[in-house]
Amino acid sequence: MKMVICGKGGCGKSTILALLARQYAAEGKKILVIDTDESNTGLHRLLGMDAPDDLIDFLGGKKPVTEKIMNSLPDLSSLHFFSHPICVNKLPAGYVTKKGSIKLVSIGKIHSFGEGCACPMGIVAKQFLSGLTDQDDEIVLVDTEAGIEHFGRGIEEGTDLILMIVDPSYESVLLTRKISEMSGIRPDMYYMLNKIDSDTGSRLRCHLLHPEKIIGEMGFLPVITRSGLDGEVLDDYPPEIFQVSRRLSAMDITS
Ligand SMILES: Nc1ncnc2c1ncn2[C@@H]1O[C@H](COP(=O)(O)OP(=O)(O)OP(=O)(O)O)[C@@H](O)[C@H]1O
Numbered sequence: 001m002k003m004v005i006c007g008k009g010g011c012g013k014s015t016i017l018a019l020l021a022r023q024y025a026a027e028g029k030k031i032l033v034i035d036t037d038e039s040n041t042g043l044h045r046l047l048g049m050d051a052p053d054d055l056i057d058f059l060g061g062k063k064p065v066t067e068k069i070m071n072s073l074p075d076l077s078s079l080h081f082f083s084h085p086i087c088v089n090k091l092p093a094g095y096v097t098k099k100g101s102i103k104l105v106s107i108g109k110i111h112s113f114g115e116g117c118a119c120p121m122g123i124v125a126k127q128f129l130s131g132l133t134d135q136d137d138e139i140v141l142v143d144t145e146a147g148i149e150h151f152g153r154g155i156e157e158g159t160d161l162i163l164m165i166v167d168p169s170y171e172s173v174l175l176t177r178k179i180s181e182m183s184g185i186r187p188d189m190y191y192m193l194n195k196i197d198s199d200t201g202s203r204l205r206c207h208l209l210h211p212e213k214i215i216g217e218m219g220f221l222p223v224i225t226r227s228g229l230d231g232e233v234l235d236d237y238p239p240e241i242f243q244v245s246r247r248l249s250a251m252d253i254t255s
């Protein structure tokens with residue numbers, strides 16, 4: 001099962017991914033987290049794990065990867081960075097960090113100012129995800145950068161479920177509409193409302209063209225903001241996360 005988590009900047013993608021990962025781990029499931037967000041570096045902290053090395057360095061580094069892509073344009077169909085099927089357990093130590101039943105792989109980060117375009121990371125992420133084997137019954141959770149650029153790069157292709165985090169902002173509402181326009185409302189796309197209260201929650205539900213796609217809701221919880229600010233792992237599991245993981249299990253997606 002591969003699940004991509006997307007949404008507007010700051011809506012809570014990484015937070016909800018980390019909570020879901022730890023919830024699944026507590027249920028005895030195995031989780032592989034793939035960090036495809038090249039800008040933010042904090043996902044490992046939310047998971048309480050060490051940061052893995054950039055997978056793009058395993059392929060020689062961003063510059064050689066970019067050169068290979070440029071030399072193959074416009075047809076990238078014969079460019080393969082990995083031999084399939086990809087087995088995460090066979091990656092050299094350092095490119096995967098582990099904590100309990102959670103593994104973390106990071107495609108690559110922009111480490112310094114002016115490091116250039118993120119396209120190579122998008123292409124590597126897409127190839128890595130599509131080549132991953134479904135071994136060990138792992139649940140694969142994919143964190144993405146803000147917005148919808150990764151949809152243009154096709155990161156979500158070959159995944160089983162898209163969980164879109166929707167916060168109570170007009171930008172989030174517009175993003176849900178834009179994605180529906182781009183790819184139609186995929187049957188495997190669901191919304192999770194985040195940072196709502198009773199008023200903003202009911203307004204947000206009215207704004208959504210497909211409220212039937214809401215699979216879970218989480219309120220604005222100061223404890224989450226506080227641990228985010230302090231760079232700490234969230235120790236309190238909001239009960240709303242149980243609800244989402246239970247609903248996903250009921251749909252037979254993660255069981
Ligand atoms: N339910 C919530 N209640 C309170 N604060 C929250 C909640 N969910 C997330 N936050 C806070 O919102 C901020 C953004 O969260 P997070 O980094 O998870 O968003 P993101 O969508 O991954 O952002 P980015 O687009 O930058 O990757 C963080 O400070 C986090 O602690």
Ligand SMILES: [Mg+2]
Nearest residue numbers: 013014037040
């Ligand atoms: Mg994030």
